[in-house]
Amino acid sequence: MPIEYITTRILKNSLGQEKGRIRVLKLKEEPEAQVDYTCPECLHTESKKLIWKKPFSLRCSKCNYLIRVTNLRTEIKKKRKQR
Ligand SMILES: [Zn+2]
DSSP, rough: OEEEEEEEEHHHHHHHHEEEEEEEEEETTOEEEEEEEEEEETTTTTEEEEOOOSSSSETTTTTEEEEEEHHHHHHHHHHHHOO
Protein backbone atom coordinates (compact mmCIF):
# COMPACT_ATOMS: atom_id res chain seq x y z
CA MET A 1 0.00 0.00 0.00
CA PRO A 2 1.27 3.50 -0.77
CA ILE A 3 2.56 5.51 2.15
CA GLU A 4 1.10 8.97 2.58
CA TYR A 5 3.28 10.11 5.42
CA ILE A 6 6.00 8.64 7.60
CA THR A 7 8.11 10.31 10.23
CA THR A 8 10.32 9.46 13.17
CA ARG A 9 10.91 12.11 15.81
CA ILE A 10 12.94 12.43 18.95
CA LEU A 11 10.72 13.54 21.83
CA LYS A 12 11.67 15.82 24.67
CA ASN A 13 10.29 15.50 28.17
CA SER A 14 9.12 18.38 30.35
CA LEU A 15 12.76 19.07 31.30
CA GLY A 16 13.82 19.34 27.66
CA GLN A 17 15.72 16.05 27.71
CA GLU A 18 15.58 13.86 24.59
CA LYS A 19 14.35 10.66 26.21
CA GLY A 20 11.64 9.39 23.88
CA ARG A 21 10.84 8.87 20.25
CA ILE A 22 7.82 8.42 18.03
CA ARG A 23 7.22 6.92 14.63
CA VAL A 24 4.10 7.71 12.68
CA LEU A 25 3.12 5.78 9.57
CA LYS A 26 0.08 6.83 7.56
CA LEU A 27 -1.05 4.75 4.61
CA LYS A 28 -3.11 6.41 1.91
CA GLU A 29 -6.02 4.00 2.06
CA GLU A 30 -6.44 3.98 5.83
CA PRO A 31 -8.03 6.71 7.95
CA GLU A 32 -5.83 5.79 10.90
CA ALA A 33 -2.09 6.13 11.36
CA GLN A 34 0.11 3.48 12.97
CA VAL A 35 1.90 5.09 15.89
CA ASP A 36 4.80 3.63 17.85
CA TYR A 37 6.17 5.74 20.66
CA THR A 38 8.33 5.79 23.73
CA CYS A 39 7.05 8.46 26.11
CA PRO A 40 9.88 10.87 26.99
CA GLU A 41 8.34 11.53 30.39
CA CYS A 42 7.71 8.03 31.79
CA LEU A 43 9.44 5.83 29.11
CA HIS A 44 6.21 3.90 28.50
CA THR A 45 6.26 2.18 25.09
CA GLU A 46 3.16 1.59 23.05
CA SER A 47 1.96 0.82 19.54
CA LYS A 48 -1.49 1.87 18.47
CA LYS A 49 -3.62 3.20 15.67
CA LEU A 50 -4.97 6.72 15.83
CA ILE A 51 -7.05 8.89 13.55
CA TRP A 52 -4.66 10.97 11.45
CA LYS A 53 -4.80 14.72 11.81
CA LYS A 54 -2.44 17.61 11.37
CA PRO A 55 -0.81 18.75 13.51
CA PHE A 56 -0.62 15.32 15.06
CA SER A 57 -0.67 14.95 18.82
CA LEU A 58 -1.52 12.30 21.38
CA ARG A 59 -1.34 11.77 25.09
CA CYS A 60 0.72 9.04 26.72
CA SER A 61 -1.76 6.42 27.90
CA LYS A 62 0.23 5.92 31.11
CA CYS A 63 1.16 9.41 32.36
CA ASN A 64 -1.00 11.60 30.07
CA TYR A 65 2.03 13.54 28.80
CA LEU A 66 1.18 15.48 25.63
CA ILE A 67 3.24 14.29 22.66
CA ARG A 68 3.25 16.56 19.63
CA VAL A 69 4.44 15.82 16.11
CA THR A 70 4.80 19.22 14.54
CA ASN A 71 4.69 19.28 10.78
CA LEU A 72 7.85 19.63 8.77
CA ARG A 73 7.07 23.07 7.38
CA THR A 74 6.62 24.53 10.85
CA GLU A 75 9.99 23.15 11.94
CA ILE A 76 11.76 24.58 8.91
CA LYS A 77 10.28 28.00 9.61
CA LYS A 78 11.47 27.86 13.23
CA LYS A 79 15.00 26.92 12.18
CA ARG A 80 15.15 29.81 9.73
CA LYS A 81 14.01 32.26 12.38
CA GLN A 82 16.74 31.13 14.76
CA ARG A 83 19.52 31.98 12.30
ZN1 LIG B 1 4.20 8.73 29.69
